[in-house]
Amino acid sequence: MTTYDTAQSWLSSQIAGISKSLEGVPKGFFVSAVIAVCAQFLSDHYGAPAMLMALLLGIAFHFLAEEGPCKVGIEFTAKTVLRIGVALLGVRISVELLIGLGPAFITLIVAGVILTILFGLLGAKLLGRGWRLALLTGGSVAICGTSAAMAIAAVLPRNEHSERNLLFTVLSVTVLSTLAMIVYPIISTALDFDDMAAGIFIGGTIHDVAQVVGAGFSVSNEAGETATLVKLIRVSMLAPVVLVFAIVMRSRADASEVSGKRPPLVPTFVIGFLVLATLNSLHLVPVPVAVFFSEVSRWALLIAIAAVGMKTSLSTISTVGGQAIVLIVGETLFIAAFILIGIHYLR
Template identity: 35%
Template sequence: MNSDVKSVVEKPAVATPAPVRRWASITALVPGVALCAVGAAIALGVGRLFSAVSPLLIAIVAGAIVANTVTLPAKFQPGLTFSSKRLLRIGIALLGLQLMFSDIVGLGWGVIAVVVAIVVLGIAGTMYAGKLLGLSWTQRILIACGFSICGAAAVAAADGVVNAKEEELLTAVALVVIFGTLMIPTIPLLARSFGLDDVSAGMWAGGSIHEVAQVVAAGSALGATALGVATIVKLARVLMLAPVMAFLSIRQRAMSDNSNLQVKRPPLVPLFTLAFIAFMGLRSTGILPEEVLGVAKTVQTALLAAAMFALGLGVRLSVIRGVGVRPFVLAALSTVWVALIALVGVVLVS
C-alpha cells in the first residue's frame, strides 16, 4: 500500500504540450479583442454619421464611459492588453501608407524645418516644464510626444519603448483627448483673428493640433485649401514618430547597459517604426492602386480605433483624480508652447 502511494507521489507531472498552451493563450485573448472590435465598430459607425468627429476620439471616449460605468471581468484583460499594444503598433505601422516622401519634400525645406522645430522644441520645452513641475521622466515624455507629434498614437508608441506606469499612460491619453479637442474650435478662431490666409492657417492647424483627426476637423472649418495644407503638415509631424522612437529606444538601451538591474533592452529601432518607414516607401513607389490604399486606410483606422477603445477602458476618473493637477498644467503649457512654435514658424516661412 505504501509503495503504491509512493509511486503516485513520485510520478512526474505531464507537461502541457506546446500547441495546447499556444491555443490556450490565443483563446484567452478572444473576450477582450472581441469587445474592442465591437467598440471600434461602434466608433466607426458613429464617425460615419458625424464625419467631423474622429472615430479614434469616439473610441477613447466610449471606452472611458464603459470603464467608469461597468466593471469588466478579469477574463477581458489579456485581450485588452493585446489590443492596446499589438494592434496599436500594427495600426501605427500602416499609417505609413498615408504618406509619400514626395509630399514631404513638396512642402519645401522651410516648412520641413518648421515641422522638425515643432517636434524637437515641443518635446524639449515640455520635458523642461514637466521637470520644473516635478513630474516623472516617463510621464513627461509621454505628454511631450503626444502633444508634439501625433496624439494618442504617439503616447502609446512612446510607452512601448519606455514602459511607463499604467496611470501615466492613461493620463497622457486622456489629456490628448481633452486638450486636442479644445484646439479644434480655438485654432480656426485665432487664425481668423490674426488675419492668416488659408495656407498659413492650414499650416498652423497642422503644426499645432495633436491628433490627425483633430487637425482634419479644424482644417475643415478653415476651408478646403487650409484642410489640404493642414493634413500634409500634420502627416509630416507623424513622420517624426520614427526618429523620435528610435532615439528613445537608443536611450533606453544605454540606460539598461549602465544599470546593474537585469532588464530587457528595447530593440535599437522598434519594429513598428521600421514597418512605418517601409510602408511609406512602398506608398512612394506608386505601385499600390487606390483601392488597396483605401482598404489599408480602413484597416488602419479600425485597428487604431480598437486600440484606442482598449486604452479608453483604462481611463478611470479615480485614476485621473489621483495623479493630481500637475499633468494638466503641463498639458496646457505644452499645448500653448507647441502652438506658439508653429505660429512663429508660419510667420517666418510665409
C-alpha cells in the first residue's frame, strides 16, 4: 500500500468517525430549537421570561435525553451551542461601557462581582455545600444570571451533580430575577433614588439582562439606560472571571475529575468572547453585524437551556437541598445590600 493509499484510508476513517459521532445531532438540536421557539412565543404573548419557559418545557421532555435518536443532539446542544452563545456575547461589550459611569461606580460594580463570588464560597462552606455549587451560584448572581451560569459550568470539573446544579442555578436566578424586576423599582422609589441611582441599583443587582431592562425602564427612560449600561459592565466581567476559574481548575485538575485530561488554559469560547469584545471596542464590528450576532447569541443560549432542561429531571433537582436555596438567596441579598450601601456613600 502506498503512502497516498494509507493517507486516504486514514482520512476516510476519520471522516467516518466524525460522521458517526455527529449522527443524531440534527434531531436533538431540532427538538431543542422547537422548544426554544415555543418558549419565545410564550414570552412574547404572555410576558413570561423566555429562559424560564425554555427550561420548564425542556424538563417536560426529559425522556428524550435518556435514550433514543435525540440524545446525542441534546448533549451537543447543551454543550457546544451553549459555548457558541456565550462567545457571541462579546459583541455587546466595549471599553466605552467601562468609562461611562466614572471610576467610583465602576469600582463599586467590580467589587460587587468579586465579593459576591467570595461570599458564595464562604456561604457554601458554612452550609456544608461544595465549591462547585458556590462558584456556579455566586458567579451567576454576581455577573449575568443564566449566561454566566452556563459559561462557568462549561469550565468547572464535572461530577455526578453537575447537570443538577446547573439546572437548579438557572431556575433559581431566573425566578429571583423576575421577583427583583417587580420589587427593586419599588425599593428605588421608597428610598427616593433619582434616575441615575435607581439605574445603578437595578443594573448592579438584578441577575438577567432582560429583567434589568424591564425593571429599569419601568422607572424611567434614563433609569433604564443607566441600568442597561451598568448591567453590561457586569457582563463584561464574565470573560475574566471564567478565565480565572479555568486557570485555577487547570492547575488543580486531577485524574479523578477530568479523566486524566487537563482542561485548556483558555477555553476557546472565552477567546471568542474576548476577540469580539476587542473588535467591538475598536469599532471594527458594524452595527448590523453586532445586532445580528447578539440575536444569534440570545437564540443559541435559549436553545441550549432547553437542551439543559431536557437533560435533567425534576426528581434530580429536588435532591439539591434547602442549603442551596439559602445560598443563592443569600448571595442575591448580599449583592443588593452591597450596591445599596455603595450608592449611599458615593452619591
